[in-house]
Amino acid sequence: MVIQSVLMLFGVFFVMLFAGVPISVGIGIASIATALASFDPNPGIGVLSFIAAQRSFSGIDSFSLLALPFFTLAGNIMNKGGIANRLVRLARLFVGWIPGYLAATNVLANMFFGAISGSSVAATSAMGSIMSPLELEEGYDPNYSAAVNICSAPTGIIIPPSGPLILYSITAGGVSVAALFMGGYLPGALLGICVLIVAMFIAYKKGYKSSTVKEDVPAIKIIIDAIPSLLAVILVMAGILLGWFTATEAGVVAVLYCGALGFIYRELTLKNVYELLADTMMSSATILFLISTSTIMSYVMTVSGIPGAISSMIMGVSDNKFVILLIMNVFLLVMGMFLDLTPAVLIFTPIFLPIVKSIGMSPVHFGIMFIMNLGIGSVTPPVGSCLFVGCGVGNVKIEGVTKYIIPMFVAMVVALLLITYIPFISLGIPYLAGLVSSI
Template sequence: MAAILFGLFLVLLILGVPIGFVLALSSVGAMFSADYPLVILSQRLFTALDSFPFMAIPLFMLAGSIMSHGGITKRIVDFALSIFGNIKGALAHVVATSGIMMGGISGSGVADTAALGAVMVPEMKKRKYDAGFSAALVAASGSIGLIIPPSIALIIYGVTTQSSIGDLFVAGIIPGVAIGVGFFIYSYFVARKKDYPKEGKVSAKGVWTSFKKAVWSLLMPVIIILGIRGGVFTATEGGAIISVYAFFISAFIYKEIKLKDIPKIFYDAALSTAVISTIIASTSLFGWLLSSEQIPQKITAFLLGITDNPILLLLIINLLLLIVGMFLDSGPAIMLLAPILAPVAQSLGVDMVQFGIIMVINLTIGLLTPPVGTSMYVASNVSGVPIMRLAKKLMPFWLIMITVLLLITFIPGITTMVIQ
């Protein structure tokens, strides 16, 4: 049965079938081969979605859709520009900084990449920035949204492993900011080398003016993190609160959303939710079949049988996650691998919150790597830069993220000190 399950999975993946259908069809094929009752199919698909924590996903999707239509991205970019306008390559620094700020709002690396790309790539082209560098920076900075709370990937990990979503959110702040700062530093040296332009003088008055316009947007991640960590509301309730808040400031303070925009906003959110829900449901079925065949236990025993050196085992796990991230998006990868790898990590004394951040950073790098890097494809479409050229320009960004990943892996206090 396992051979048919994995064989169908690989064939369908190579053929380019969407991952939700790959998981579902390979599971159905394996069930037929092993004479499993087909009633399990409907049970697993619906049970997977019958989860209160998972309700946070459509709500944060709605908040992200409102953000993209409501002028929130523009005000964050303007605020960042008011701070860094006097530095060479100001627009590059604005992209890196905006990626950090937007990561605390939408929860989706792909959505942030699309929003940043639509606003910043045309402006960078006008100022003669290298197109490959611009696209790579937008893709990498946008992907930080998968790490900084509220992260949909961290919600999925928390539900899958029964870890505290509030702790995961707090633990993701330092790694996400560290990666963004790394992008900022790299951009500074590129800007100096290429002599990219400044964007005007920085003044206290200008910063204060742009801050007042952006403050309502900047409060969104603060509300989410403090609310969840303070026990005021759950992650799901936080999604509802932040959606209402985003709509209020977009419609009544920024006045960017009109009545005619509402159907489009809900349609975009519903479409994104449908895609993720399909993946979650089919991953649950696939994972149940793996468990019934005791494949996770066999993989755990195999990994522990390779070596008892914890450093080497953690490196192997990271390498495995990096490879998987090249082919699977974060959602299905987490749901498939977290039940398998979490017990191995626990046996090595790794905190489950720390392991969640390790897993998400690995899979975030996967958003930026061929052949299935979603953020990379979004940036390529927005900028017109071919995929292979973009992949080459992304290499320094991979190195920055891998450096932070190794620090998180071998210095647990970076993530755990903030949740003690």
């Protein structure tokens, strides 16, 4: 019965996916089809429809979920409000001496941007639109430039604040957002460094030089200009850690602060604000619809016994903790190629969290590993959101960037394995901050 449910659920979903049906709609159709085929027929379609509607609404009836649209809006404001440009100039100041410095600037700027916006897609779009023309001017291969931008963007969902980490916290039943946020700093930095090393090696082989740009303002002026933007990170994280406000309220603070900076920099107008709100509403509605349909799928999976069956299958392969984690990583990397991050978090958290708890892994450690897996998936076809946005912004084709993405992908997987098997990388800072009891 369980095998039938698994085949029905994922079979219908992937048929919908490859047929071009939107992911959220495909999830809903697959869930309802599985319920009709696998559940007791006595309640009838009417009762099943009621359950589906009830689960759909309960899935998005959460105060914590309000953090997602607020951080999305903050990222959009950063992009249009002049904040991203100032972060790029600061990054170039730090890494201008490196061969292929513009690629290094892109990596560092994505890390800065992600530390405020919490969105890898927003980072891909913002940094790509700024860096691509500069790199083209200096003779960089556009495919190389796009690959660096695409592969460094996932640092934005690891370095806090992070929308996916908030979503994982909710789905996992209240894992501390503060602990997840503090746990994301070192893994996010490690991911960025691994991509940077490969980017520098390729730049050296291609003969790209260090910076010859002469800034028209002193270095101290560039730093001072960027400080207000970087203070957004300190304000958000300090507020959460000191208990001044929740993660949701932190999103509101980020919007107000970044909005104020945008008007002070005279980059935002009332027309900009309307467009930003409209864009945020569209993207937030898409995310919430994904969450609602994924909640139906999670319910169908639970009732069908799918999580328990998958757990038993994985535990049956080996009782070795390291082997189990390797199997999970491989599975999630493959799923990340086909599933967007939001539904993947909602679908697989209930499946894998009980397994990692049974082998003594911290839910905070697992959350960082889990989100990084899906972030890496965002740079791979066929559903990689960062890949498609980065190729669009860089005006290149997927076939062209692939040869550069492959070595960077390998470096990202190395970072993932280090994070998986060295708990201190994820738990060291939360432990020192008193947010987790052990490492």
